[in-house]
Amino acid sequence: MKVVPIALNTFRESVRDRVLYNLILFVLLLVGASIFLGELSMSQESKIIVDIGLSAMRIFGVLISIFIGIGLVYKEIDKRTIYSLLAKPLHRHEFILGKYFGLCLTLFVNSVVMALGISLALLFVKGGADPIQIKIWPTAYLIFLELMVMTAISLLFSSFSSPALSALLAFFLFIIGTFSADLKLFAATVGSGVVKVMCQALYYVLPNLANFNFIMATAHGNTPSVGMMGAATMYAALYISALLAATVMIFQRRNFK
Amino acid sequence: MLALEINNLTKDYTVGFWKKRPVRALNDLNLQVGMGESFGFLGPNGAGKTTTLKILMRLIYPTTGEAKILGCPLDDMQMRARIGYLPEQPYFYDYLTARELLNYCAKIFGLNKAEALKRTDDLLKRVGLFEAADKQLRKYSKGMLQRAGLAQALINDPEVLFLDEPMSGLDPLGRREVRDLIAALRDQGKTVFFSSHVLSDVEALCDRVAIMNKGCLIESGKLSDILKSRTNELEAVVTGIDEATLNELQVFATQIVPAPEGAHVRVQSDKEIEYVLSIVHRAGGRLVSVNPVRESLEDLFVREISENAKVAKQAAS
Ligand SMILES: Nc1ncnc2c1ncn2[C@@H]1O[C@H](COP(=O)(O)OP(=O)(O)OP(=O)(O)O)[C@@H](O)[C@H]1O
Ligand SMILES: [Mg+2]
Numbered sequence: 208m209k210v211v212p213i214a215l216n217t218f219r220e221s222v223r224d225r226v227l228y229n230l231i232l233f234v235l236l237l238v239g240a241s242i243f244l245g246e247l248s249m250s251q252e253s254k255i256i257v258d259i260g261l262s263a264m265r266i267f268g269v270l271i272s273i274f275i276g277i278g279l280v281y282k283e284i285d286k287r288t289i290y291s292l293l294a295k296p297l298h299r300h301e302f303i304l305g306k307y308f309g310l311c312l313t314l315f316v317n318s319v320v321m322a323l324g325i326s327l328a329l330l331f332v333k334g335g336a337d338p339i340q341i342k343i344w345p346t347a348y349l350i351f352l353e354l355m356v357m358t359a360i361s362l363l364f365s366s367f368s369s370p371a372l373s374a375l376l377a378f379f380l381f382i383i384g385t386f387s388a389d390l391k392l393f394a395a396t397v398g399s400g401v402v403k404v405m406c407q408a409l410y411y412v413l414p415n416l417a418n419f420n421f422i423m424a425t426a427h428g429n430t431p432s433v434g435m436m437g438a439a440t441m442y443a444a445l446y447i448s449a450l451l452a453a454t455v456m457i458f459q460r461r462n463f464k
Numbered sequence: 465m466l467a468l469e470i471n472n473l474t475k476d477y478t479v480g481f482w483k484k485r486p487v488r489a490l491n492d493l494n495l496q497v498g499m500g501e502s503f504g505f506l507g508p509n510g511a512g513k514t515t516t517l518k519i520l521m522r523l524i525y526p527t528t529g530e531a532k533i534l535g536c537p538l539d540d541m542q543m544r545a546r547i548g549y550l551p552e553q554p555y556f557y558d559y560l561t562a563r564e565l566l567n568y569c570a571k572i573f574g575l576n577k578a579e580a581l582k583r584t585d586d587l588l589k590r591v592g593l594f595e596a597a598d599k600q601l602r603k604y605s606k607g608m609l610q611r612a613g614l615a616q617a618l619i620n621d622p623e624v625l626f627l628d629e630p631m632s633g634l635d636p637l638g639r640r641e642v643r644d645l646i647a648a649l650r651d652q653g654k655t656v657f658f659s660s661h662v663l664s665d666v667e668a669l670c671d672r673v674a675i676m677n678k679g680c681l682i683e684s685g686k687l688s689d690i691l692k693s694r695t696n697e698l699e700a701v702v703t704g705i706d707e708a709t710l711n712e713l714q715v716f717a718t719q720i721v722p723a724p725e726g727a728h729v730r731v732q733s734d735k736e737i738e739y740v741l742s743i744v745h746r747a748g749g750r751l752v753s754v755n756p757v758r759e760s761l762e763d764l765f766v767r768e769i770s771e772n773a774k775v776a777k778q779a780a781s
Contacts, residue, residue: 212571216557223559287555291616294521294549294626295572296541462524464477 209297210305217309218316221275226313229267230320236263237328253332253339258426260325261346265422267321268314268354269381275313276361277373279306284463293463300455307362307451314354322347339428345436346425352443353419357381359450360414366457384416418442465535467624467655468497468520473529475515475679489515491679493529497657497672499623502650504666504687505659507676508765513659514552515679517628521549533624545573548622552629552659554613558602562593562612565601566619573620587615592641606633614645625649627658631665643669663760675764682768691764697757700729700740705749712743730757 221227240259244252280303283289293299325347326340333339360380364373387410394406418439421431431439473493476486490512497503507513518524520531522538536543556565563584570580588594591611596604601612610633617625630646631639646656646669660666666673667687674684683690697718703726705713710727713720716739719730726749731737741751759767 209572209574212568216560216568220557220559287551287553288557290518290521290523290551291549291554291556291569291613292572293523294544294547294551295569295620296544296574297572298541460525463518464524 209301210308213297213302213305214307214309214312217279217306218312221310221313226271226275227317227320229271230317230324233263233267233321234324237324241328241332253329253337254426256325256328256332257339257343258422260321260328261343261350261422261425264318264321264325264347265350265353268318268350269357271317272310272314272354272358273361273374273377273381275310276358277365277370277377279310279362279365280458281365281370281373287463289463299459303362303366303451303455303458307358310358311355314358315351318347318351318354342428342430343425345431346421349419349421349431349436349439352439353416356414356416356419356443356446356450359447359454363450363454363457366454366461380414381416384414385420386417387413387415388417414446415442465499466496466532467499467501467534468495468503468657469532469535470495470516470520471530473516473519473531474527475512475519475524476527489679490519490526493676493679493681495674495681495684497655499655500650500653501671502646502656502669503658504670504673505657505676506661506663506666506673507659508661510678511661511676512679513661513676514628516676517549517552517626517659520626521551545620546622547624547626548617548620550610550613550617550625550627550630553633554609556601556609556612556616559600561598561600562588562604562615563597565612566615569616569619575620583619583621587618590618590645591615607635607638610634610638610642614642618649622654624655625657627656629660630658631660631662639665675768677765677769682772691759696733698731698734698737698754699757700731700737700754701752702726702729702740702744703750703752705744705747709743709747709749712747713740716740716743726752 237256237260240256241252244255280289283292283306289302292302322344325343329337329340329343357377361373361377364376368376390406390410390413394403394410397403397406421429421435424431470493473490474488475490476488478484479487493512493516505513505516515524519526520533520538531538534543534546557568560568566584566587567580570583575583585594588597591614593608593611593615596608601609604612610630614627614630617627627646631642634642643665646658649656650669656669658666670687672685673687673690675682675690701723705726710720710722713727713729716736717729717731721728721730729740731740737754744751
């Protein structure tokens with residue numbers, strides 16, 4: 208499968224472009240938080256570590272998926288590196304999938320290291336083993352799913368618009384997606400036809416990122432149920448497939464000037 | 465089987481942001497290249513050479529027409545594994561070293577590891593990059609990138625090679641090396657299709673050429689047939705003569721181009737050469753050389769374009 212070398216090369220690119228350096232910032236953030244929170248009671252402290260850690264993991268990841276995601280294909284066209292590649296026995300959809308999974312691999316490594324960092328910080332705060340150090344992992348998995356969705360969104364936008372506009376649109380969708388569950392609530396409260404239908408349609412088209420958010424609950428010591436994780440996985444798989452299919456369809460027809 | 469067959473290929477680019485209008489970059493191109501041929505694709509800037517190659521490499525889609533490589537349609541993956549392509553002004557991932565780039569390309573062709581390593585080493589030596597093989601491509605000069613580009617085009621040991629201006633950006637020595645490399649490939653029995661706007665590059669290498677201008681094929685065939693060698697005409701290069709002598713020569717010459725310390729004097733035939741010589745010698749000048757006049761690519765363009773204009777005028781009237 209030609210997707211693998213492309214993905215690995217994309218991963219190598221982000222490593223050499225020092226994308227993973229964001230981990231240093233993340234560790235500094237965690238260490239800083241643990242030190243300054245030393246005054247609080249132990250349970251308070253671990254709650255805040257979980258909250259700050261997982262939230263930072265999400266925001267850092269989203270920034271990477273948007274800002275690297277919009278450049279994935281754009282850079283290859285702009286620098287004409289794609290020319291010699293597409294002349295080889297390689298389908299355009301393999302190229303797109305390779306770029307996509309390459310960035311996902313980067314995000315995966317990034318997220319795993321961050322989750323390890325949070326677990327370590329919790330070990331330090333709790334002064335020993337505690338269930339909370341394991342409980343963050345299912346939530347981290349959900350965040351990773353969200354990042355995969357955001358990467359696919361960035362990739363789709365960048366397949367037909369400029370990087371700046373793509374970044375703007377992707378960021379806009381991220382904000383809306385975070386609150387799109389409210390859209391459904393709103394639709395339920397609105398009685399009249401047109402607005403109701405529109406809100407419902409928007410709710411189904413826009414990404415519902417609330418499906419992946421379990422950060423606050425985890426801070427309070429809960430873990431997402433197996434049902435929730437399964438549903439979120441299904442949702443991500445479907446949504447990502449649709450986005451990638453659209454990206455491939457657009458990319459398939461492009462002329463490279 | 466033909467290595468390349470192009471039928472009625474036309475490409476319109478759409479330009480303009482608000483008012484979109486088509487610009488014809490390639491007009492009804494027909495071309496055939498046999499197996500084992502080395503074929504020169506000539507034309508001035510904007511002739512449509514790169515456009516043609518990009519269509520063949522599926523980077524852009526033709527407006528109408530079709531092409532076949534090795535008898536297969538352009539999107540045939542098995543055929544793709546048997547060809548190589550060097551883009552115009554190639555650029556590759558600048559965070560990779562040349563060795564990594566070649567290894568990466570080998571993986572896309574599905575070569576196994578041992579084979580990939582062996583070919584990478586061979587090719588790096590062949591294009592003269594072995595010493596720089598482990599330097600990142602961002603530190604490469606233009607000429608080195610061109611060589612890396614050639615190496616990646618050869619990684620799958622292709623039967624047909626498409627090279628878009630393989631000699632541009634190279635110094636004289638580099639041009640010579642690339643020319644020798646192409647000659648070696650031709651001698652191996654590979655088909656080489658390459659574009660250029662420099663006649664001397666293709667003269668030594670090509671069995672046949674096609675000459676393009678403004679998207680249209682002007683002529684194709686053997687270079688010697690195309691360039692009318694006006695064998696009767698001779699050009700003498702003389703030095704050490706003064707203005708007065710030059711004026712004297714004017715009577716016999718069809719054209720005189722002054723040069724530093726002398727002049728290039730063109731005459732109808734060898735009869736006039738004798739007069740020219742005697743005049744030059746009498747004036748105390750010296751004959752440097754006498755050569756038959758051969759048409760240059762520039763002359764050919766001028767001739768063809770004026771002929772085309774004539775034909776168009778006749779058609780209009
Ligand atoms: N992306 C594009 N959009 C609009 N017009 C284009 C585009 N690319 C090429 N053209 C036009 O198509 C024509 C052919 O260009 P092409 O690049 O094929 O020429 P070329 O023979 O390769 O020239 P050169 O020797 O300069 O490389 C030119 O008139 C050019 O202006
Ligand atoms: Mg060109």
